[in-house]
Amino acid sequence: MNGALAVTPVLIPLAAAAVQVLLGIRLRRLRTGLSFLSCLALVAVAAMLMMSASAPGGEGATLVYSLGNWPARFAIVLVVDRLSALMLLLTAVLALAVLPYALGRWQRMGPHFQPLVQLLLVGYNGAFLTGDLFNLFVFFEVLLAASYGLALHGSGARRVGAGLHYIAINLTASMLFLIGVGLIFGVTGTLNMAVLAHLIPGLTGTPRALMHGGAALLGLAFLIKAAVWPVGFWLPRTYSAAIPPVAALFAAMTKLGIYVILRLSLLLFGADAGAASAHFGSEWLLWLGIITLVAGSIGMLGARDLGKLAAYCVLVSSGTLLGAVALHSPAVTAGALAYLVISVLGIAAFFLLAGLVAPREAHDGAARLEPYDPAIDALFAAEDERRVTSPAPVVILAACFLACGLLLAGLPPLSGFIAKFALLAPMLVEHGMGATLLFALTIAAGLCTVIAMARAGIQIFWADEDREFPRVEPGEMVSVVALLGICLVLTFVVAAPWNYLAATARQIHAPGHYIHAVTGQATEARP
Amino acid sequence: MEAVLAIAIGALAGSGVWLLLRPRTFQVIIGLTLISYAVNLFIFSIGGLRVGADPVLAGGATDLSRYADPLPQALVLTAIVIGFATTALFLVVLLTSRGLAGNDHVDGEDGTP
Numbered sequence: 001m002n003g004a005l006a007v008t009p010v011l012i013p014l015a016a017a018a019v020q021v022l023l024g025i026r027l028r029r030l031r032t033g034l035s036f037l038s039c040l041a042l043v044a045v046a047a048m049l050m051m052s053a054s055a056p057g058g059e060g061a062t063l064v065y066s067l068g069n070w071p072a073r074f075a076i077v078l079v080v081d082r083l084s085a086l087m088l089l090l091t092a093v094l095a096l097a098v099l100p101y102a103l104g105r106w107q108r109m110g111p112h113f114q115p116l117v118q119l120l121l122v123g124y125n126g127a128f129l130t131g132d133l134f135n136l137f138v139f140f141e142v143l144l145a146a147s148y149g150l151a152l153h154g155s156g157a158r159r160v161g162a163g164l165h166y167i168a169i170n171l172t173a174s175m176l177f178l179i180g181v182g183l184i185f186g187v188t189g190t191l192n193m194a195v196l197a198h199l200i201p202g203l204t205g206t207p208r209a210l211m212h213g214g215a216a217l218l219g220l221a222f223l224i225k226a227a228v229w230p231v232g233f234w235l236p237r238t239y240s241a242a243i244p245p246v247a248a249l250f251a252a253m254t255k256l257g258i259y260v261i262l263r264l265s266l267l268l269f270g271a272d273a274g275a276a277s278a279h280f281g282s283e284w285l286l287w288l289g290i291i292t293l294v295a296g297s298i299g300m301l302g303a304r305d306l307g308k309l310a311a312y313c314v315l316v317s318s319g320t321l322l323g324a325v326a327l328h329s330p331a332v333t334a335g336a337l338a339y340l341v342i343s344v345l346g347i348a349a350f351f352l353l354a355g356l357v358a359p360r361e362a363h364d365g366a367a368r369l370e371p372y373d374p375a376i377d378a379l380f381a382a383e384d385e386r387r388v389t390s391p392a393p394v395v396i397l398a399a400c401f402l403a404c405g406l407l408l409a410g411l412p413p414l415s416g417f418i419a420k421f422a423l424l425a426p427m428l429v430e431h432g433m434g435a436t437l438l439f440a441l442t443i444a445a446g447l448c449t450v451i452a453m454a455r456a457g458i459q460i461f462w463a464d465e466d467r468e469f470p471r472v473e474p475g476e477m478v479s480v481v482a483l484l485g486i487c488l489v490l491t492f493v494v495a496a497p498w499n500y501l502a503a504t505a506r507q508i509h510a511p512g513h514y515i516h517a518v519t520g521q522a523t524e525a526r527p
Numbered sequence: 528m529e530a531v532l533a534i535a536i537g538a539l540a541g542s543g544v545w546l547l548l549r550p551r552t553f554q555v556i557i558g559l560t561l562i563s564y565a566v567n568l569f570i571f572s573i574g575g576l577r578v579g580a581d582p583v584l585a586g587g588a589t590d591l592s593r594y595a596d597p598l599p600q601a602l603v604l605t606a607i608v609i610g611f612a613t614t615a616l617f618l619v620v621l622l623t624s625r626g627l628a629g630n631d632h633v634d635g636e637d638g639t640p
Binding site for chain 2: 145172
């Protein structure tokens with residue numbers, strides 16, 4: 001397989017965004033068409049990369065592309081292994097599914113929605129592909145710059161206020177990132193992840209301590225992106241203030257933080273990293289994940305509007321994933337990847353739905369829930385026991401809401417249950433209090449999700465008979481149904497995806513292959 | 528020279544953190560700028576400090592210890608450009624927030640319009 005294919009997921013959306021900006025805002029249809037073309041191409045390329053990454057054995061398994069053909073120690077490398085290909089495909093599918101939603105009223109709220117989405121994809125794809133830490137920083141900044149624009153899309157005091165906090169905290173996180181990168185470069189003289197993994201077992205004394213300090217600062221920056229407990233308070237406000245399609249696209253952003261932590265903790269501080277460095281920080285990650293899970297569950301129970309409820313679902317899934325990653329077990333990681341895929345799709349669908357049931361004039365927020373007041377409660381009054389007829393679109397919305405609830409809570413029969421089972425079952429054989437606690441709390445969080453979703457569903461679809469549902473545009477319905485449809489298909493087509501995920505987990509737990517692919521390539525390229 | 532640089536970085540970062548925690552948006556942006564200066568100086572210094580050393584190899588050079596490490600310089604240039612762009616963007620958001628909220632508090636409300 002040609003290595004240059006690895007760079008196309010960055011180039012396609014970049015070119016699309018450049019052309020879209022040049023086209024100006026008059027040619028809206030052409031811009032939209034370009035966006036669709038770009039997303040379709042991305043899905044195709046990601047699928048091709050995935051097939052090449054899962055080709056059995058040999059050199060084809062991990063694709064390395066060194067830009068400019070410099071040796072890996074100095075050069076910028078792009079690496080496609082199973083995990084990168086999975087994340088690429090997930091974001092491409094998410095973007096393609098969310099695009100129709102924005103076609104109507106949402107993209108008209110500001111001039112540059114489509115190019116910003118394409119730039120967001122550049123950031124995502126670059127960050128998933130890159131093989132060195134500094135480029136990770138660069139692509140994170142590209143992603144964040146686009147996300148600032150998208151978070152502010154539609155303007156309004158609430159969005160600008162939330163955007164201000166979001167930008168400030170992310171700029172601070174970027175500074176921490178740079179300090180960490182600086183420390184690591186100062187100690188090792190390289191920022192290539194594979195070369196670093198090669199060098200870490202040989203470090204001793206002060207260099208090792210500095211390396212750990214740098215890695216901890218890097219980790220803190222990623223934990224901020226993943227919205228983990230003490231540094232995650234920015235998330236609910238920002239996500240619930242953003243317009244629904246943007247919030248849906250952001251659903252993958254916290255998972256980018258998780259992805260980097262998963263990749264770096266296994267690559268740099270895996271079992272081969274020497275006694276002092278092996279599993280560095282995983283205790284912290286486990287407990288932070290557990291606390292995030294609890295904080296997210298409490299937030300979910302207290303959420304007063306659907307946007308906030310969805311945002312706290314993001315926190316819950318972040319916490320679960322972080323805790324699972326910290327257990328350093330291939331079986332748990334495979335389950336965590338399944339959970340990651342389903343939770344990204346489910347949460348994105350939930351954000352989109354929250355936008356659909358909001359009253360149309362309330363541009364400034366998602367559906368608000370009524371406060372529960374038993375004194376004037378007519379919920380169970382006798383005169384209410386008549387047959388309520390709901391128009392067909394409302395029935396479809398309610399069915400989608402039910403499907404979202406089942407997916408996010410991890411209840412049978414949908415794929416959310418399969419993912420959660422795959423995550424929890426191997427956790428039982430793990431030793432230690434943390435694993436047991438994580439197991440129990442993940443189940444408890446599922447219960448909290450059921451309670452919160454059932455309460456929200458009853459208030460929106462059953463209790464409030466006077467609620468005016470806005471007219472649903474076809475594109476909006478297409479997006480929601482597409483996202484939920486993918487989850488539905490994954491309920492029946494389980495074997496092939498599961499085998500892929502299990503192989504992915506095995507591959508990232510044995511980073512020797514990755515290191516060899518990158519550094520071996522480099523020696524070949526040296527003149 | 529190391530001590531001077533370390534004190535400069537520390538002073539910049541310390542003042543930056545203090546300003547970042549202040550309630551006015553202008554203080555926050557100045558704080559972020561100071562922190563980014565500190566971080567840029569820090570990255571610049573990780574290659575080792577040398578006076579008058581050339582980062583680009585002259586023809587036939589064999590003694591690499593007489594040259595400065597060019598990579599941190601490339602890194603710091605990238606970081607400066609990115610920091611500059613994001614600060615400019617933050618400035619725009621700050622002005623919009625000032626216009627919409629009517630005051631320059633970071634939460635948009637402080638009782639003193």
